[in-house]
Amino acid sequence: MPKAYVFTRYGGPETEALMDVDRPRPGPGQILIAVRAAGVNPVDWKLRTGFRRPGESGEPVFPVVFGSEASGVVEEAGDGVTGFAAGDEVFGNVVAGGYAQYALLPAALTAHKPAAVPFTDAATLPVAAATAYDGLRQLDLPAGATVLVTGAGGGVGAAVLQIARAFGLRAVGVASGGKKDFVEGLGAVHVPSGPGWAERARAAAAGAADGVYDLVGGEVLKEAADLAADRTKLITAGAPESDVEALGGARVRRARTAAVLDALADLVARGALDPHVTATFPLERAAEALRTVEDGHARGKVVIEVAA
Template identity: 65%
Template sequence: MPKAYVFTRNGGPEVEALVEQDAPVPTPGELLVAVRAAGVNPVDWKLRTGYTGPGSQPQPFPTVLGSETAGVVQALGPDVEGFAVGDEVFGTPVTGGYAEYTLLPVAVTAHKPAGLSFTDAAALPVAAATAYDGVRRLAPAPGSTLLVTGAGGGVGNALVQLADHAGVRVFGAASAAKKDFVESLGAVHVESGAGLADRVRVVAPGGIDAIFDLAGGDTLREVAPLLADPAALISAAGEPLPVELGGAAVARARTAAVLDEVADLVVTGVLRTHVTRTYPLTGAGEALRAVESGHARGKLVIEVGA
């Protein structure tokens, strides 16, 4: 029987388990996919704790973890067009990605280019696409300055690369251990932690034009006053704090067209996924612990199928 990594109720790591369950059945507008790889994201453990932010949907327990998937189409739901059994695809699953089989909605599923591995494709639907949507929303002008908090993670590293490619001077806040990694992406590293705003003022005496926040909380409160225009702040760390500070949560397009564009950026060499470690499905808990700790560098991916 197919395996899946689930949480059985809301709570901490103790509610997670690797279980056997039947493969899901596709309904209209859905694809049954044999998973080859699944990206690991902070939203995964947040949903396990009971997070009900924008876009989250309550599901009956057990709930399969995982919000990014790449794999091979096994069956089509009724009225599905544009896909066929055997197609290699990637997208955001409706039944969780940490599994041998999942369902992908056609509206947010793209064909995987031949030049893109399943592992790299699984790093795109949430992390890289969020960065893409954020850069498009901010539309920073070449030569302007952008502060990215959480620059060493899955979304942050993609964001730094995209902004740097657009000619923006990027300042990446991350731990001292991630200094070399952040600088390799094209950013000026600024050590995160208390006093971050003062350190940013030292390296960016001309000021900061925009902020993309991936940290939230006290970090966001500290750096927000760096902006002359609060509207130049967007955050993927959850509302309502960015709105209270005059900014906004990042608006996600969540379309197959965006996935196509992001995949093309990887294939053409503009964007690197920086998958720094992979895990088997039996190691899903370990992968999630690494992301939940906040210390993961780059992107982590669970490799499921052959």
């Protein structure tokens, strides 16, 4: 039987296990892939604790397979699926977990992987990079405008900085002092986080920013709002919708389309976007991969590789 890394109930790491599971069968509109890589994201361990994504309802059926994004090779397509055939190399969001030897992907959220893009890179695009892309499209800033990014040193932040550059924007990234070289290496102006960051950011932006992309929330979001020249150009992926709406801004609206994935893969293939995969683990060491992200020690993206 194929293997998958799961959690068997809500709780901490003690609920996790590598288990034998049934091979999934694709339903209408779904694709079954042999997984080659799965991205590891903070939302993965948060879901294990009982966290619910906005709009989610109902109770999960345990065991739940970890993972929100994966790349691999098409094994079988369900009824109504067109444009995909067995042997195609693809990537996308998953129906029910990507830390596995086999996973189901909704065809509408699946894209063909360019040959120039490794499976490991492709597996990191559907969550963090797509969130970055969707937010920048939502801001809809003209070339030459300045975008301020809080939490710029994380996975989404690093993608925002690179995609902003590809869109012709000037990015100012707020991150810890230890990430100065990292942020500047992505083509952005670095602003050290911590007390007084807002004043430093205002100076770096030469006044108010044309757009603000917040990835932190809380007091940082409130201070960032004061740096936006136009509060309708304030967006967040780090705070609840009610918090940002009270400040005149909005949550990032996710497009969740294969077209976005195609655009991201093209950016990677052209060298305009580097997912910065800094650590890979085999499926048998999925617990270590998840701890690396959960403990906050990850720099760049962590990926689980699954042997062919």
